[in-house]
Amino acid sequence: MGLxxxxxxCRGLAGxxxxxLFATPQPPLALMHDPGSLHGADNVARVLDRWITQGKRIAxxxxxxxxxxxxxxxxxxxxRELKVQPSPIAYIPHRVIEGYGLHxxxxxDLRARDIEAVITVDxxxxxxxxxxxxxxxGIELAITDHHxxxxxxxxxxxxxxxxxxxxxxxxxxxFRPICAAMVALKVAKRLIRIRTGDQPPQVLRQWIVNxxxxxxxxxxxxxVMPMIDxxxxxxxxxxxxxxxxxxxxxxxxxxSAALASPIMDASVIGFQIAPRLNAAGRLxxxxxxxxxxxxxxxxxxxxxxxxxxxxxxxRKQNAKDMVDLARAKAIAASLNAEDRCAxxxxxxxxxxxxxGLAAGRLSExxxxxxxxxxxxxxxxKGSGRAPVGFDLHECLSNCxxxxxxxxxxxxxxxxxxxxDQFEAFAPRFESAAxxxxxxxxxxxxxxxxAELSYGNVKDKKTIPIIQSLGxxxxxxxxxxxxxxxxxVLRTDILAGTGLKLLVQDDTGAKGELIFWxxxxxxxxxxxxxxxxxxGCPKPSSNPRFPPSIHVKDVRFHDNSxxx
Numbered sequence: 422m423g424l425x426x427x428x429x430x431c432r433g434l435a436g437x438x439x440x441x442l443f444a445t446p447q448p449p450l451a452l453m454h455d456p457g458s459l460h461g462a463d464n465v466a467r468v469l470d471r472w473i474t475q476g477k478r479i480a481x482x483x484x485x486x487x488x489x490x491x492x493x494x495x496x497x498x499x500x501r502e503l504k505v506q507p508s509p510i511a512y513i514p515h516r517v518i519e520g521y522g523l524h525x526x527x528x529x530d531l532r533a534r535d536i537e538a539v540i541t542v543d544x545x546x547x548x549x550x551x552x553x554x555x556x557x558x559g560i561e562l563a564i565t566d567h568h569x570x571x572x573x574x575x576x577x578x579x580x581x582x583x584x585x586x587x588x589x590x591x592x593x594x595x596f597r598p599i600c601a602a603m604v605a606l607k608v609a610k611r612l613i614r615i616r617t618g619d620q621p622p623q624v625l626r627q628w629i630v631n632x633x634x635x636x637x638x639x640x641x642x643x644x645v646m647p648m649i650d651x652x653x654x655x656x657x658x659x660x661x662x663x664x665x666x667x668x669x670x671x672x673x674x675x676x677s678a679a680l681a682s683p684i685m686d687a688s689v690i691g692f693q694i695a696p697r698l699n700a701a702g703r704l705x706x707x708x709x710x711x712x713x714x715x716x717x718x719x720x721x722x723x724x725x726x727x728x729x730x731x732x733x734x735x736r737k738q739n740a741k742d743m744v745d746l747a748r749a750k751a752i753a754a755s756l757n758a759e760d761r762c763a764x765x766x767x768x769x770x771x772x773x774x775x776x777g778l779a780a781g782r783l784s785e786x787x788x789x790x791x792x793x794x795x796x797x798x799x800x801x802k803g804s805g806r807a808p809v810g811f812d813l814h815e816c817l818s819n820c821x822x823x824x825x826x827x828x829x830x831x832x833x834x835x836x837x838x839x840x841d842q843f844e845a846f847a848p849r850f851e852s853a854a855x856x857x858x859x860x861x862x863x864x865x866x867x868x869x870x871a872e873l874s875y876g877n878v879k880d881k882k883t884i885p886i887i888q889s890l891g892x893x894x895x896x897x898x899x900x901x902x903x904x905x906x907x908x909v910l911r912t913d914i915l916a917g918t919g920l921k922l923l924v925q926d927d928t929g930a931k932g933e934l935i936f937w938x939x940x941x942x943x944x945x946x947x948x949x950x951x952x953x954x955x956g957c958p959k960p961s962s963n964p965r966f967p968p969s970i971h972v973k974d975v976r977f978h979d980n981s982x983x984x
Contacts, residue, residue: 424886428870428900442650446891447657450630454651456607460592461565464585466611468563469540473500473616477537477561479509482523482544483711484601485516485702487643487695489543491636492565492605494668494714496542498636499609502628503616510536513711516702517773517797520837521828523548532558540565543601545581546588547571547828552581564588565604568828569814596650598896602640603655606633628667635659635666636714642687643695645832647896656892660685670713673726674698687892688959700732703774704739736775741917743771743779747793748786748941757787763854764791765847767803771795776804777833782938784808790816790854794843800825801843804835811857819853820846867955867974872903875926875970884960884968899957901973907934907954909946922946922972935959936972951978 429443442448457463472479479500483493493511500509514520514527522544528551531539538561545552546566555562562583570590571579580586587604589597610629613621638659646652663685666672674694701709709732713725747766751757756764764783771779773795780791784806790813792805807813812831821827823846827836838846877883893899906927915921920936920943934954936942946952956972 424871424873424883424900425890428890431868431870432897442653443890445657446889447661448654450634450654450658452651453654454595456610458593458595459587459589459604459607460594461585461587462604462607462611465540465563465565465587465608466615468561468584469608469612470615472538472561473503473505476506478507478535479505479538479540480512480531480536481509482512482527482531482539482541484521484543485513485707486543487698487710488600488602488640489513490698490702490707490711490714491640491643492542492600492602493711495602495605495609495633495636496540497715498632498668499612499628502625503612510534511708511711511715513702513707515706517802520797520802520826521835522826523551525551525554528555528558528560532560536560539563542566542605544568544828545583546586546590547579548581549579552583556582565601565608567599567601567604568830596652598647599652600637600640600644600646602637602644603646603652606637606655609633630658631662631665631667635663635668635671638663639671639690639694639698642690642892642894643698645895648687648892648894649897652894653892653897656687656894660687660690660892663690668714669719669722670716670726673713673719673722674729686888687894691894696736697726697729697733700729700736703736703772703778704732736778739772739775740778740782743775743793744782747771747779747783751783751787761789761851762858763789763851765850766792767794767801767843769796773797773802773804776802777806777835780804781806781833785938786941789858792850794838796840797837800837800839802835802837804833805829806833807831811854816850816853816857819856820849823849867901869903869955870900872905874928875904875907875932876928876930878902878904878956878958878970879930879932879968881968883958887957888960901955902957903953903955904970905953907952909948909950909952911948912943912946914940914943920946932970934970934972936975945977952976953978 434443441452481493481496483489497511523541540563542565544566545564546568547570552562564581564583564586566588573579587608589599613625634655638656641652641656674697698710701707713722716722750766751764776793776795780793784791788808790805790807790811792803794801794803805813813834814829814831817827817834823842824836824838829835887900907924909922909924911923913921918938918940920939922934924934925931952975954972954975956970958968959971960968
């Protein structure tokens with residue numbers, strides 16, 4: 422049995438649908454679920470159709486992360502294609518000043534600008550009070566979202582009062598773990614059908630393929646959605662057209678130096694494009710990223726993309742500095758001790774826009790939920806990340822009384838609280854974490870897909886086999902290949918936080934292993950020390966060079982220590 426077949430079999434991807442989905446890196450769009458099967462998509466599309474027909478002044482209310490920005494861009498660009506008048510506007514809240522979600526003050530501002538109707542993307546599903554405020558202002562409201570909905574103390578679902586709501590958590594939606602841009606894509610498809618019939622004009626069919634799907638693909642990867650089912654379809658199709666998309670802003674986010682890899686894969690979006698879109702909201706205002714995705718002028722897009730490049734470089738340095746400081750504080754306070762189940766810290770010097778990145782790095786390193794807080798004018802702004810298997814949103818729900826607002830997912834969530842609430846919140850969060858982690862802090866086991874010799878893994882013939890299984894991402898990571906018998910020859914630091922290991926195996930084959938974000942373990946890899954590794958080969962940006970092996974975990978021969 423070949424490597425490809427072993428991976429598919431090991432991951433339990435049986436059945437005719439999966440056979441079709443994994444037959445090619447670009448599964449046919451015909452395999453996508455009917456957009457009308459998303460609960461509420463038809464209702465929202467009909468509301469939008471009525472607003473357009475009535476000539477209402479419409480605002481698309483989004484979010485400041487890459488998913489929210491892409492979802493907003495999908496609807497605004499569709500309204501342009503449909504030549505909607507008066508032209509709908511976009512509203513993106515400021516990450517630090519306003520925070521996540523629909524806000525009464527923003528609705529007041531929109532009403533003062535004569536907005537009569539608001540459709541949300543990537544927010545609004547739990548905005549009970551804000552929906553009532555919109556009603557009082559005379560604003561009609563439609564909601565598209567994918568975040569956790571609100572339930573009362575008895576477990577009863579509470580939905581905002583609005584004209585319509587599309588949400589994958591509701592009804593019999595066939596595939597639920599989709600991002601906000603995917604929800605927007607499905608609503609867009611239904612609106613096109615409503616306004617143009619069962620055979621939309623070619624220009625709109627091309628708009629879906631060349632604009633909406635690439636934007637949804639970027640958002641799917643950026644929001645760490647599982648790379649299975651129709652997420653795989655959209656990402657595969659989006660990657661195929663990304664370099665030629667008619668969204669000029671996306672094309673300008675492919676800088677030739679940083680993305681010299683000959684292969685446009687999901688990692689290009691995850692590590693290059695998405696961080697640039699997110700950098701605007703983290704350091705300044707996310708409207709800069711949205712403006713880029715809405716601009717049609719290539720020269721202007723190039724300049725705007727260069728600005729995002731600059732912000733992204735600043736973001737990387739700021740994040741590294743925050744991680745270093747937060748790690749030192751956590752260790753000094755013994756928050757990484759085996760009897761502790763969570764890391765919760767606040768520092769008024771921390772930029773709230775970077776907290777999620779730092780929390781994610783620490784959560785990965787210490788294998789426990791991490792909540793970090795920075796200061797804003799109104800109080801603490803917090804962002805958290807959690808390892809696989811931990812439900813961070815549930816944990817915050819158990820601490821709801823301390824927040825003025827909160828929201829998110831199982832793996833990533835955040836919220837705001839008054840300054841005087843943190844001291845009481847921290848131990849309550851620790852207790853809530855312990856309730857979930859009754860067996861203590863454990864590093865999740867890696868499921869091995871195959872065991873190969875180092876020589877076979879780094880053979881260039883292996884790369885095409887692995888790439889045929891892509892796109893990879895959350896829920897369908899690249900293969901975990903076990904390689905035995907390495908010996909450390911030399912170590913180097915790579916890009917500040919990575920660890921590069923020069924090694925040889927028992928056959929004498931030499932090469933490099935890359936251990937990203939693990940520079941702090943350099944002292945463990947003393948020359949001559951032997952270990953086994955789990956990793957996956959990645960193609961070099963220079964086709965003349967052999968692939969590098971990206972390591973996920975190691976086990977030393979002289980004891981059971983893992984890095």
